Amino acid sequence: MQNKNIIGVDLGGTTIKFGIITREGKILEQWSIKTDISDEGTHITPSIIQSINSYMKKNDLSASDFLGIGMGSPGTVNKKRGTVIGAYNLNWKTEQPLEEMIEGQTGIPLHIDNDANVAALGEQWIGAGNNEPDVVFITLGTGVGGGVIVNGELVHGEIGAAGEIGHMTVDPNGYRCTCGKKGCLETVASATGIKRLAQDGAASFEKETPLIKAIANGEKINAKIIIDAAKDGDEFGLAVVDKVTDYLGLACGNIANLLNPSTIIIGGGVSKAGEFLAERIRKHLAVYAFPTIRESTKIRIAELSNDAGIIGASSLVIIESINQSNK
Template sequence: MQNKNIIGVDLGGTTIKFAIITRDGEILEKWSIPTDISDEGTHITPSIIRSIKDYMEKNDLKATDFLGIGMGSPGTVNKKKGTVIGAYNLNWKTEQPVEEMITGQTGIPLFIDNDANVAALGEKWIGAGNNEPDVVFITLGTGVGGGVITNGELVHGAIGAAGEIGHMTVDKHGYKCTCGKQGCLETVASATGIVRVAKDGAAAFGQETPLKKAILDGEKMNAKKIVDAAKDGDAYGLAVTEEISDYLGLACGNIANLLNPSTIVIGGGVSRAGEFLAERIRKHLAVYAFPTIRESTKIRIAELGNDAGVIGASSLVLTESIHQSNK
């Protein structure tokens, strides 16, 4: 058992990433395939099975050579049943028996959790979380997701939906969210939310700047352009970044007050802004966090990038295997 490696799977809306990972979290090999979401996502699980079996055949490996398969998936994951439902970016509207299919056809035990939870495990284990027991992970991408780890364990909640950090209300009079609520963090701090904030505030900003002009001229805009403009000293870019950082500082302050994590890790595409963003979030966290918590909570930028999902998935296998052997 000590020498057995793990298969990590990170299921995304456009790409499915695979990796062979040691028990120490070292990636030995990785590959990816496109995600085929046609026909209500019915091709997705069979393609995962086929890719794993192809790898095993090419390398003359058996099911018993692996400790398990760890997998992160969008949507609401039922860990006990090994099913996923409501992963709309995969066209999975009905319950998908993922574990039954993958374990049934590969012979390897599958352990599955929500993709943001799994990325949180990766960052906690060998990333910015420094293997500390109390870590919160916030991912800022097309949407805003999160994972909460307390006492070394993922928090799942009553129905497995804990960690929906993107749907914390940060402005009760704010934008309507795709979830149906108003003023969710996702509406302003996701990559698309940042662009929306910048476009909506441009005309009223009292100073002419290159970024403001580009927006008003209808140039194609993304979050990176806005943050890069801020880094270059563009007054409007700085104003937008400050507003976004305030929303994130408010969310992080509330998270810190409630959970008292040692570290809040910021990941996802927006986190590529690095310390430029982190230092601003820290400044606003100090406004919203309880004094003793303010001093003890670190804001750190994620370190694992696109590998967080597959590494976290492999740590899921290790954690679950330990739990099962202790029963």
């Protein structure tokens, strides 16, 4: 059993990533396929099964050569039943019996969790979390997700929906969120939220800057362009980034006050701004966090990039293996 590897699966709205992972978290091989969300996502699970079975056949491997399959999926995951529901970016509106289908057709045990939770596990284990037991992960992408690890274990909550950091209210009078609430962190700190803050704030900014001109001329902008402009000293870009990081500092301050983690990790596409982003979040965190907590909670940028999902997914299998051996 010690020599058996793990198959990690990171299910995303556009791509499904696969990896062969050792028990130490090292990636031996990886590949990906496109996510076919047509026909209410009915092709997704069969394509995962087909890809895994093809890999085994190509490499003359069988189910007994693997410790398990670990998988991260969008939506609300029922770990006991091995099902997913509410993954709307996959067109999965009804409950999907992933464990039953994937285990049944590959012969390999499947362990599944929410994709943000899985990425949190990866970063906590091998990445910026340094294997510390109390870590919170925030992913800033098209939306904002999160995962909470306390005493080395993921916090799932009553229905498995814990860690919805993107729906923490940071402005009660703010933008309407896709969830129906107003002022969610996701509306102002996601890539789409940053773009909207810039577009809506350009007309009232007191100075004309290159970024203001670009917006006025109808040029396409995105979060990267805005942050890059700020890095180049564009005053409007800096104002937008300061607003975004103030919201993030407020959210991180509330998280830190509640959980007292050693580290809050910032991941996702927006985190590619690196220390430029992190140092500004730290500044605002200091305003909102309880004094002793602000001194003990670190803000770090994620280190695993796109590999966090498959590495974290593989750790689900290891955790289950440890739990079984301790029984």
